[in-house]
Amino acid sequence: MTLSIAYLGPVGTYTETATLAYTQWLQETQGKDSILCPYPSIAQTLQAVATQEADFAVVPVENSTEGSVTITLDTLWQLEGLQIQKALVLPIHHCLLATVSSLEEIKTVYSHPQALAQCQKTLESRLPTVQLVPTASTAEALQSLKTEKNSGAIASSRASQLYNLPILISYLNDYPDNCTRFWVVGLETTTEGKYLSLGFSTPANEPGALVRPLAVFAQREINLTRIESRPTKRSLGEYLFFIDIEGSLTQSPVQAALEELPKYTEVLKIFGNYDVLSIQATGNNK
Numbered sequence: 091m092t093l094s095i096a097y098l099g100p101v102g103t104y105t106e107t108a109t110l111a112y113t114q115w116l117q118e119t120q121g122k123d124s125i126l127c128p129y130p131s132i133a134q135t136l137q138a139v140a141t142q143e144a145d146f147a148v149v150p151v152e153n154s155t156e157g158s159v160t161i162t163l164d165t166l167w168q169l170e171g172l173q174i175q176k177a178l179v180l181p182i183h184h185c186l187l188a189t190v191s192s193l194e195e196i197k198t199v200y201s202h203p204q205a206l207a208q209c210q211k212t213l214e215s216r217l218p219t220v221q222l223v224p225t226a227s228t229a230e231a232l233q234s235l236k237t238e239k240n241s242g243a244i245a246s247s248r249a250s251q252l253y254n255l256p257i258l259i260s261y262l263n264d265y266p267d268n269c270t271r272f273w274v275v276g277l278e279t280t281t282e283g284k285y286l287s288l289g290f291s292t293p294a295n296e297p298g299a300l301v302r303p304l305a306v307f308a309q310r311e312i313n314l315t316r317i318e319s320r321p322t323k324r325s326l327g328e329y330l331f332f333i334d335i336e337g338s339l340t341q342s343p344v345q346a347a348l349e350e351l352p353k354y355t356e357v358l359k360i361f362g363n364y365d366v367l368s369i370q371a372t373g374n375n376k
């Protein structure tokens with residue numbers, strides 16, 4: 091059976107690069123074939139799995155420079171039954187693509203908001219007067235280069251090759267170790283792996299409301315690797331908390347912590363237990 095994998099398209103996005111590395115891993119370790127299905131937004135990519143249009147979705151979740159991709163956290167919270175199957179870490183190396191030959195000719199730069207943010211200092215110093223315009227993905231930004239002469243787009247060198255567009259600046263990142271973590275999401279419940287992600291709301295806005303659920307892990311020497319808050323969207327100042335821990339559902343301290351956690355949470359969602367696949371930056375996947 092060929093697996094279908096939804097990703098933020100079109101062809102040439104960083105998410106596609108991460109997805110291709112995952113399909114290669116699926117082929118090499120499990121002998122499974124897969125096809126890639128591009129979607130126009132991260133929310134639609136995740137919905138494709140929730141509605142069983144696709145078997146898996148690959149979505150960006152966090153960047154080392156810019157932090158969380160909030161639409162991924164919000165959509166994962168809203169949709170029922172999604173489970174993280176794996177995390178993928180991809181080094182991100184941004185380029186400025188343009189058809190004009192000098193920087194002075196560029197009036198507008200298009201890209202995904204994460205890419206614009208990851209290059210903001212460099213843009214400020216090298217292109218201080220340009221207008222920055224967000225697009226649904228880095229590859230989507232390349233459409234503007236066709237229609238608008240004085241425009242540039244931030245995308246990968248792979249996208250430059252695929253769309254046959256010249257690179258005007260080959261290194262645009264503010265920070266050299268710029269990496270993005272992606273999650274592979276499916277419907278199958280996951281029960282083992284090095285990391286576990288969960289989200290919860292707290293029953294009351296009172297002293298200790300957050301420390302109590304966190305202490306459940308600390309008391310058992312379970313390490314937290316990340317915490318992120320998001321508004322509940324019900325009222326100002328009310329939050330959901332997303333946490334990642336180091337641990338597997340096969341370990342009894344983790345099982346005990348998860349049994350105790352409902353005492354101190356209002357809604358609790360376990361998003362999955364998974365391992366990480368680090369993707370090397372090569373000529374093919376940059």
Ligand SMILES: O=C(O)C(=O)Cc1ccccc1
Pocket residue numbers: 098102103104105106150182202204205226227228229270
């Ligand atoms: O727009 C893309 O290419 C994406 O895959 C989203 C993204 C943007 C910037 C860094 C990592 C992922």
